[in-house]
Amino acid sequence: MIVIIEGDICRNFCLKKSGGAMAFKRMAKYLAEAHLHMERLMDVLERIKIFYLLNVDKFDKLTSHQKDMLDALAFRFMKLQDLLGSKILQFF
Numbered sequence: 001m002i003v004i005i006e007g008d009i010c011r012n013f014c015l016k017k018s019g020g021a022m023a024f025k026r027m028a029k030y031l032a033e034a035h036l037h038m039e040r041l042m043d044v045l046e047r048i049k050i051f052y053l054l055n056v057d058k059f060d061k062l063t064s065h066q067k068d069m070l071d072a073l074a075f076r077f078m079k080l081q082d083l084l085g086s087k088i089l090q091f092f
Contacts (some may be wrong), residue, residue, distance in 0.1 A: 023091065030087045037080040044073045 048069050051058060062070075 027088070027091055030083060034080060034083055034088065037076050037083065040076045041073065041080065044069050044076065048073065 048066070051062065051066060
């Protein structure tokens with residue numbers, strides 16, 4: 001399960017810890033971006049179930065479209081990880 005801090009919890013945390021209303025607006029923006037990445041990740045994960053668990057033989061037989069899905073998975077994971085490390089976790 002994936003949980004994002006939203007609403008009053010986020011607002012109260014940002015107002016107390018990280019500089020007020022501007023911090024809340026930045027955190028809300030970052031959380032919205034994280035949510036987008038997570039939605040895309042969940043979508044790709046659902047679509048790759050049909051050829052998962054991969055090994056070398058299965059990977060060689062993937063179509064270009066299926067390889068694109070794996071690329072999208074890696075890209076979105078990287079973007080989410082970068083966002084968490086460089087933007088969101090700075091509030092903590």
